[in-house]
Amino acid sequence: MSSASATLAVWASAWLAGVAAPDDVLDALAPWSEAHDVLADDDGTAALTELPGPGSAPTSTAMLLAAVRRAAPRGHARVVLPAAGDVRGLPGPGRFSREATTAGEGVLFPEAGFGVVPSPIADGVVRWTVHAVPEPGPVPEYVPLNDAERELRAQVRNAAAALTDLNVARHRPGVREEIAASLRSRPRALWPDGMPPQALRVLQQADEVDAILAAAAGDEPGGALSASAAVARSDALRPIATAVRVARRAAVAEAVRVLVSVRSEHRN
Template sequence: MSCASATLAVWASAWLAGAAAPDDVLDALAPWSEAHDVLAADDDTALLTDLPGPGGRPTSLALLLAAVRRAAPRGQARLVLAAPGDVRGLPGPGRFSREATTTGEGVLFPGAGFGVVPSPIADGVVRWTVYAVPDSGPAPEYVPLNEAERELRGQVRNAAAVIADLGVARHRPGVREEIAASLRRRPRALWPGGMPPQALRVLQQADEVDAILVAAAGDEPGGALSASAAVARSDALRPIATAVRVARRAAVGEAVRVLVSVPRT
């Protein structure tokens, strides 16, 4: 499942490297929503990107890709997964960083000088809002994929222990079926040929752990946690959520590295 931003980061990078066609990028994003549109966040960004700004009529992802190509013909995309207290990978203070943290995801195009953040605006419609990012900040934290995978596996065990400690399985005996059903309902991500197998495996594991997190964060039917119990649950789940973000960033970063490094004829 991963997230729409991961899909865009991988496919846009592959397209810029000549490993995919523009239609491939659009097709890969289709599972995330029936429709996607694009709007610049302000007039300055609209001028920078030649995309419609506030008050304008939203445009298409195809024109977003064209804007990326004009600004950085051989650039790469960077997946941003942030949360309050975990701002790794963000370019620094600014609207893009604030919105990406609020939404939990975004895509930065360092060479192009802007980033995009997706958000649902209506049933079946996702809007990608474009923000100017004149300084992309330092290179993102590098986490070897092997290390991220080991940490994620450890957090799978921790997640099982947390569910037991919180009594989730006891109060909701069908929680395992809930997790399986949640995974089945999620969009099936499409990836380019040539994706590193380990990156695909880590992305799948991250999705599974994320589904466990969603189940563990939910209250039992007809019940509610006390304030102290809710805080304890949040504290217990936070490192697991962090490991999921780290693993996804590492997997997408490795996928981009491999896809853009393949020689093209």
């Protein structure tokens, strides 16, 4: 689904660019959890960011924004959506990269020298753990949004074919209702004014394909796949999942570019 990390990356960038207020960023995170807190991963990161570290009481996301502002007042954020075998956008080996891969998401603040990874720690509570990232790594690959959207549309067709080939619909006749229910149950992401329409469309399409993937990856009630069938299913769905991640990264990157450029035009 569109993630808390994508929300934070877009809104924090908009805030740093001066086109959103701090409260807007905090409000945008609310659909993802009733409460959010922040803690530095280690004492060194705590000293770097002036945020509480291990053994201390966590602080608020407002204090995280203040730390970003202190470190890089004209910076921006970058979403990462890594998976096993697909670590594009990560800065290289380190705690941030490992934790982001485990979580499947994270936010880098390249100019600030740190990144954050969200994880649920209790019912209704998400913790953003802050990791020092002294070297943000190479500039991430640029994927034109038109190309990402075209590939995602192709994968929509592939996803539908995968449902048929894997006999999901035959074994689970209510699978399409299941997909619709999955989409309805997801948090409704909030986005800034000025968000490019194409980026919004791609994020919505990615959510739809992701719901199809979840249905295709699940076993029918009482069913069990053979090892060979499970491998075949995994192989069929992997490129679709990759296209979803690429599309989301491209959409967020385009949104950040557009929102930051609004501020630049105002300054000029």
